[in-house]
Amino acid sequence: TQLLEQSPQFLSIQEGENLTVYCNSSSVFSSLQWYRQEPGEGPVLLVTVVTGGEVKKLKRLTFQFGDARKDSSLHITAAQPGDTGLYLCAGAEGGSNYKLTFGKGTLLTVNP
């Protein structure tokens, strides 16, 4: 069974600060996805990274896939209260997208 470890589990910061969330595994994934989930809602896909070493930017969010495709990071610049939520990483096995392995998530709180 492939496992994804996310750290930190909880993060509380002030508006304007930068932060990085990590997603690590001993296994190789064909692709890795990052989701954000708000209370009472399902996860919403933010980005998919496929190539080792790939970097993708989404406004103030920067996603990186490790060279060996075993780990990933999410960096948020100048965090805002609207960034508050549960951030989940999910890895896809082999060539299939459907049986995703999810990490337990990082609960981010951005205080105004």
Place this chain on the structure above:
Amino acid sequence: GAGVSQSPSNKVTEKGKDVELRCDPISGHTALYWYRQSLGQGLEFLIYFQGNSAPDKSGLPSDRFSAERTGGSVSTLTIQRTQQEDSAVYLCASSSPEVQLFFGSGTQLSVL
């Protein structure tokens, strides 16, 4: 509606009772997924339907769990003889094959 619809949004039941959870996927999406999210845990894959193919049931935790998808659209997840450890949020998602998953808001199941 435009999104994945799940009902009920909340379900409280007594231990030993059967429950049925419903999922209406996005129109035209041939793939449908069920995941379970327990408190403090990541999402756990339960079952995957793709078109008329046999479903991948490898994630169902016990034979008390079953799911069906009628007419390639609506899906029902049934839990028989519920146990307290079944308490969780049950999330449904749909997609075009191998493309982005869209999640519903989930059903919060509480077994007393």
